[in-house]
Amino acid sequence: MTLTSFGPANRIQRSPETHPLTWRLRDDGEPVWLDEYQAKNGYAAARKAFADLSQDDIVQTVKDAGLKGRGGAGFPTGVKWGLMPKDESMNIRYLLCNADEMEPNTWKDRMLMEQLPHLLIEGMLISARALKTYRGYIFLRGEYTTAAKHLNRAVEEAKAAGLLGKNILGSGFDFELFVHTGAGRYICGEETALINSLEGRRANPRSKPPFPAAVGVWGKPTCVNNVETLCNVPAIIGDGVEWYKSLAREGSEDHGTKLMGFSGKVKNPGLWELPFGVTARELFEDYAGGMRDGFKLKCWQPGGAGTGFLLPEHLDAQMYAGGIAKVGTRMGTGLAMAVDDSINMVSLLRNMEEFFARESCGFCTPCRDGLPWSVKLLSALEKGEGQAGDIETLLGLVGFLGPGKTFCAHAPGAVEPLGSAIKYFRPEFEAGIAATSAAVVPPLARPIVVGA
Structure with missing residues (x-):
């Protein structure tokens, strides 16, 4: 299985206008480091956020864009940000990136962190500015050793360029960012279990309320967002709400694009950035190439092991939360698995x-x-x-x-x-x-x- 956002050569022409998450990817799969990232308009959205927008403006822009969490739950990101306290006296608050990607058959965040680490850092920087968080943690699945290496290097590059640390971009705003590798528990994907683990406690979920926005890491206000969610923020701030909402297909109630994939005995297993509302059949046939010779599609899951099975007749469903709900299950992470007819x-x-x-x-x-x-x-x-x-x-x-x-x-x-x-x-x-x-x-x- 190759980690790629490429599809058939005659199908995908990646550009900033249509592929905000993946257009900067290199054809050789190597990481995009700081110089190349900035040459490809990297950190331009962060500079705009710091120079032209207030914290409340950033939150409202993300809310208006309709960005939803990409980790599986699909909670509106701007609404979640709005739950953080407004009290200026609560000056210790945290931003956590949930990179504990342990859902079976899901590897989308891994690709972003390994190949576009600065995209995640820029997304966290803008988000930290909006939420007034002075410290951030990327809680990373322990097995993602390559992602850890690339993220740590990117953090050091950003520090040296004055994009992390003290007085960022001359704004007086301080933000420190740390990569924290977990010990390998699926339950850490639940945000309060992640918080407990980060604190050095057993990774049990916490009772809610209180919610992390009020009482999170070490008892302080905390916001937890998924990798892909945070990676959407620069494009929304840089290119605007109406453009972002226009990316989805007609009929989709979700906005923007989504990293989607297909695994199993398909001809071209992989990962692609596609607009919300694309049909599962298009994803399966045009991008994944259908089943390998000698195999027949028996059923499929739309988004990880925790989503219900669907039949071949359900492939015409649109890939967005409401579209998959219409056929009886959840969109989940958006990475589908084909089950062939040899499987019991x-x-x-x-x-x-x-x-x-x-x-x-x-x-x-x-x-x-x-x-x-x-x-x-x-x-x-x-x-x-x-x-x-x-x-x-x-x-x-x-x-x-x-x-x-x-x-x-x-x-x-x-x-x-x-x-x-x-x-x-x-x-x-x-x-x-x-x-x-x-x-x-x-x-x-x-x-x-x-x-x-």
């Missing part, structure tokens, strides 16, 4: 749920006990040793671990693909029930009645 869905789900069970922080009972229970049942079905009622128990777990039933969103994301797999491929699960299984549902396998 029970085995695939057992593998997925093992990952999610292992990565649970263990704080709340439904997640801590429910996910291992699903693994146990799926393992039995995979071996042909399932019992009558096991499928009903799994569906009960899907409801019992759904949205609003657990402390954070880890368990709901874990069981969403399970529920959709049973919905579309129930015969494969039924095939795992032993022929000798009693017709009567055993007591321990009776369906869970949520709320009983």
